[in-house]
Amino acid sequence: MLLELFLLQCRQRPDSLALWEQDRHLTYGKLIRQAHTVAASLQARNIQPGQPVAIHLDRGIDAAIAIFGALLAGACYVPLDLKNPPARLAFIVADAQVGVVLGTAKAPAWLDTDLWLDIDSCPEAIPQPIETSSESLAAILYTSGSTGQPRGVALSHGAIAAFANWASGLVDLSPDDRIASSTPFFFDLSTFDLYGVLGAGASLHFIPSTLTTAPARLSAWLQEQAITGWYTVPLLLAFLAYKGNLAQTPLNNLRFLLFAGEVFPTPALMDLAASLPRTALYNLFGPTETNVCCYWQVQRERLVADQAIPIGLPAAGCELHIEPETSELWVRGPTLANGYWSEGGLRPFQNDQGWYATGDRVSLENGEYRFHGRLGRMLKCSGYRVEPAEIEAAVNALPGVMDCAVVGMDDPTAGQRPALALVFEPEMTIAEIRKVLSKQLPPYMQPSRYLVLDELPRLANGKLDYQRLRTILEG
């Protein structure tokens, strides 16, 4: 179902460019042929419709082949963030109960080799066609969980298609488009690249990873590739505006930029808007559970340096509601995920009327929604969602740790950073804790500040006093 438009493009334009990466290009015809071999091998391994299959590959052509192969076999894909320490990857593979892990070459040391399938070893074959409905699961995206462990958000074919088709229409994608891609496939942003762009018959150009740390070469690359559009995070665009040599590299072909994942600081957005006067800019908004539920097309004349931009209007057929007492945003509609993936089954997060309570505080002013931060403890660190409870669970499990708490410290460019306050016995050291955490948590979850206390500050009712803790940490 999700692949319908893509499969149509494969039949209509088999010789058109679908995927570009440095030193390797794939047409629609070759892409589908390779995805077929993976799908047939998965079926030969007895993968059942709806069964999770992990993708152990960095973003790029191989990962796209593996994902399309999994979907053609009727499976649902679980993209892994290979920057995670092995212990966390092993947890995700076990928690999702994946039947196969797709990769290239040899299996990583932490994995049971029976689960491994090298996509380059799949013989040419045509898979059995599988019927999928809009309710069938297509992907499980793991994010940080409030229960102390990573948590999978399970997206249906219909939910991803609702977003991808809406976004494709918003920017009017056509086969003439050449779209840049920089988002890892474990972020929901990537669904635009895979299903919106390839569903429209356009070509997807993977940005070489070395360019994201060399902004002037990145803009030169965008120019050379005649890129017409890009959906990415504000940070990369801010870097491009700040040091991308845009005065000498006008990016004439660039029709649109979409961004999401964190708040775009308005002064940086103003620089970008001034450097690219003819490019349409869109702010997309929504937690992974809703993919995108709000959007705002940037109106340049309304940008004011010390005012945050709005998140705008309901997107993709979503209905929005603001809880009067808490100002919490509730969402229901076609882009909503099916639920959390837990112990091999779905745990819905919607109430009886289908509403999902996002935990985001918003307001509605002059017909536009505005974002005012989070209600709960969740942090947003460099675009990643981080639940303090997950860091605390890892720290509490260490010998000699008696008590700990994580709070978010505001940061001008990273959004927030986790800071850790803890109480421990004399035999434990911060150096030791730092060492252990680096093996269990990904870099963006590492505490940026450590504070050792005799006891954590508490309120009269015994609950942690986060406000005082923050004051101590900032001091």
Next chain:
Amino acid sequence: MKEKLKTFIFSELIYHEDPSSFGDDDDLLEAGLDSMGIMRLIMFAEKEFGVTLPDTEIEPDNVQSLNALERWIKQAA
């Protein structure tokens, strides 16, 4: 200059490494310095040392290690 850079990097950008055992030629990119970190490092260096670091010189080679950074910034001054 190198000490100031090191203090900034290990208090603001990279948290999981022990700065006392991190050498001046050790690889910062491998230690986790990413595009966001580089952007903040450049903003810090331009303000702190009063230099303008040219767009086209923001390359992995120039930010790879503390020694490379110092060389690059001194050259731009």
